[in-house]
Amino acid sequence: MDSMNIVLITIIVICITFIAVCLIKRRPDLLINFVLRACMGMAGIYLLDLIFKSRGYDINVGINGVTVLANGLLGLPGFILLYGLAIYYSFH
Numbered sequence: 001m002d003s004m005n006i007v008l009i010t011i012i013v014i015c016i017t018f019i020a021v022c023l024i025k026r027r028p029d030l031l032i033n034f035v036l037r038a039c040m041g042m043a044g045i046y047l048l049d050l051i052f053k054s055r056g057y058d059i060n061v062g063i064n065g066v067t068v069l070a071n072g073l074l075g076l077p078g079f080i081l082l083y084g085l086a087i088y089y090s091f092h
Contacts, residue, residue: 034072041071041079048083059083059090 024031042063049060061067061082070078 037075038068038072041075042068044079045071045082059086061086 045061045063045067049062052059067082070082072078074081
């Protein structure tokens with residue numbers, strides 16, 4: 001990377017960090033809500049993947065950064081979205 005890209009990336013990271021700190025300082029309930037939804041979603045994915053595997057279905061979502069963000073930001077609709085996509089791509 002040349003120096004211009006590094007400067008641009010640094011500015012973007014600083015701005016996003018500043019916005020996140022201001023948001024968390026003003027509304028800490030948003031962070032708590034996100035973490036709780038993400039944790040509950042991950043537990044649900046783990047259990048549902050375990051149930052599907054024990055029944056012999058080849059439908060699994062897995063736990064990764066995208067699923068954590070989908071569950072944390074969207075909650076139950078994100079959970080349903082992930083499994084809807086998994087079912088669609090398993091039969092398609």
